[in-house]
Amino acid sequence: MEAVNKQNAIDLSHHLSDVARARGVSPLKALQKYFGQPGIISLAGGLPSPAYFPFDSLSGEIQASDALPATPSRPTSTLSWLWSYLSSKKADTTISIPKYPAHPGDINLATTLQYSTVEGLPQLRSFIDNFVDKVYRPAYANPAIITHAGNTDGWDKVVHMLCNPGEGVLVDVFTYATVLAQMQPAGYKPIPVDIDFQGMLPHELVAILSNWDEVARGMPRPHVLYQVPVGQNPTGMTTGSRRKKELYDICVEFDIIIVEDDPYYFLQEGPYVPKAQRQNGADVIRDPEHWIETLSPSYLSRFDHQGRVIRLDSFSKTIAPGSRLGWYTGNPIFIEKLQRNNEVSSFGGSAFSSTLISTLLNTWGHDGYVRWLLGIRNQYTERRNFLMDCMHEEFSLQASYTEKGILDGALVYLARNKSYLPGRSYSDEKSNVDYGNVMFSVVPPTSGMFVWVRVNFENHANYSPEFAKTLEMKLWTDIAEAGVLFAPGWMFNASGVETPHEGHYRISFSNASTEDMRRALQIFAQVIRKFFV
């Protein structure tokens, strides 16, 4: 751990937007000297009496932190991993939060459901502080931490803090659709940077920044970079350590703030091994603490010695999306301004969420939560394996390193018709299907929830550059009409520029049953074969 005191973090306050600069101390801060003094009677706040909160207690049945298996199931029983988990489930624990505490300092509804400090419930904050310290090991001492109302709301506030309307934000050329939908109306311009299977390409980033023409572009050089570095949405790609270091160094050179939106961080599933080659227990991880050590490091750790990273963590993928709760970690210069914004908007999230999640986490404890995360990771690993296994069953997948475009350098599977046999010529076949043509390419993801498929329209009989968008939508519609929904590539396209020779589809393996995943791949195979006829 590179321990750099936060006092040494460079002053990055010139990055604040006009709005953020204008956000001073909150009005109540002026009265703070007297707040909470022993014996003082406060008639200053607009607090309802907790006597009139109709909830006298809240309870929850929570799963054991080791309810999800620590080891992946055998390949032969993939279909039933979920059922075996559900049937052998460990006993639940009951958590209960009273309205009034039995002992002073105990979590209680009279306090938590009241208007509160927007930096987050103390019992949640102390859990998170310890978690960040142990798991991310920030490269400087005492980064600031406050809760937010989910990463989407968190990002909304970050971009308002860092950018004036009309300014640009560097993003992956395919990026989270909601971030595009948030930025464009608000006047923030996505500046797309080409990606490969590890995310943003350093030389492309440098090319954009070093050749920036403020007049021609109509805006200053961007000073914010948005990235989902692990299990990227939509491509499923993960940015490794070396790439992170390269990108961070460029951001130092060009004075750029990195916003690390990392909801899939604990869904690092590791390399996909085809079913035929998978060995029982080959990638078994038994020790949660050891597993944490193996994770691709956050920008916070090792890299961010200058305090130029704002990290967004979320409970959406590890507890439940409906929680609308997460947290910021970063330079106090920025976190203080985000807190000022929270004070006049979200108040940092719902107290029902933070009370229940705080009690859940403190019941499990740090080690228990890490164990839970490992279980979650294993489940998504099984799901990733299952979807890729189905793809193997429906197509002839050939491993290759020779793909171009965003898959350059990755181990890519080239998908041909199932009947294709390498080396055999199909030119004499009566069928007009060219079994030898690659219909699509795919990089099995090492993290996250998504498989990203690149369809080669060049191999389509009706291919012509001007029909490219039509082809992406046509194939998507064909698949939907046949009963399967994928997410079409244009939703995530930050450039607005069509790539005539290819179309993209995001396939999620996070939620469907195994039967549905298998059936969906069968339908996809039928439709795309017909499409290429």
Added chain:
Amino acid sequence: MEAVNKQNAIDLSHHLSDVARARGVSPLKALQKYFGQPGIISLAGGLPSPAYFPFDSLSGEIQASDALPATPSRPTSTLSWLWSYLSSKKADTTISIPKYPAHPGDINLATTLQYSTVEGLPQLRSFIDNFVDKVYRPAYANPAIITHAGNTDGWDKVVHMLCNPGEGVLVDVFTYATVLAQMQPAGYKPIPVDIDFQGMLPHELVAILSNWDEVARGMPRPHVLYQVPVGQNPTGMTTGSRRKKELYDICVEFDIIIVEDDPYYFLQEGPYVPKAQRQNGADVIRDPEHWIETLSPSYLSRFDHQGRVIRLDSFSKTIAPGSRLGWYTGNPIFIEKLQRNNEVSSFGGSAFSSTLISTLLNTWGHDGYVRWLLGIRNQYTERRNFLMDCMHEEFSLQASYTEKGILDGALVYLARNKSYLPGRSYSDEKSNVDYGNVMFSVVPPTSGMFVWVRVNFENHANYSPEFAKTLEMKLWTDIAEAGVLFAPGWMFNASGVETPHEGHYRISFSNASTEDMRRALQIFAQVIRKFFV
């Protein structure tokens, strides 16, 4: 009810900000044709599997909807009303939400804790739809309704929707401090309008609008009016029907959108009657339905035949502030844009909040919730009475209709030293205290949580216009040093202009114990007497 079909509502879309205009349909809408079709397999979403949500059930002990008394306590027992409620408490009901539903359509965590439609949980929406219809009786058919993450977040999104930075918003000259703290950094200019005891003054509003000089002001004429019409924060004033009609008509003439932020709506406590004149049972309300009929109508009902009101409702004062949950009611033109904004930020609030509150409300039913609201109203009525009674004990309060400024026309209490007897001359007293001088004036609030005190600095020995701010802060500090916190007037001052001859203090009666309220008023009396010596 003036039933005007929403198709007749005038097109107000020219009021949308540039940001709101740019917010098109959400990306997923494009795929909507296929979503939710029976039999379709969706691998399109990024939904985690609910099997991995660690909560297997949530429960709560909730109070009976009639737990709070329907009738106010006797004046002689004011001190103990809270204790009598707590000791005679009716039995709680247990609510329980399972992860998977016993019957299709039952509320269940697997559905509610998932990513959901941001317009709000269906079970909550149907409750609210019915509630709005029965309680507010909108003047046009089918106003649009969606949930939001609390009124503060709700307002934040409304002002971004309706205003471009640099534009002004009409507000009461004293208004909610958080709204000022939200607007000013974001570049929205509060345009203060003078108020009296019923809120904004129609002739002042007309004067501002009809004489608007765009060049001199540096901004276009405002087209948004923000008001807390019931139990206004900070002044406690309530805008009556006639005043609402006058203000609405002006807004029609000058094409202004009214944002009705109404968290204290159900805290309509009625006129204050001094303890000595209060009769047992004189203002007893036994029938909740009858009580609803007596409430000052929302702008939504009777007045808003054009769909130019956006109403903000909150559960903060009626259930718990930590819920961060409420709802918008208004013209679909606006609500659709607010929904687009929610989709890229708050998602309309936490599912833990909406699941628990929805279950609470549906357990109570509509009539039960109205009964609960009546109980809440009675509790705050007792509190309002108690604080005013304490003021009576500590000061000589003289009822008057002759006050100037914002209290013009109201029944005002003029507060003099307790030893003051009307008609007696104090000029011969040895003491240098002028018992005949009015130290402060106060209008007993008919709604809400606050008593607003106007101190007459003209009667202070060291009064001089240039020391006015100093005097407001000096008295506030004197009171705080003596152990009592009020909220000082400058926090709420939208004009930034000092009124040299007066200072203001907001005193909350919502949460302190009766002992603390009594003690606080004793301390206030001691300090202000000394201040005026």
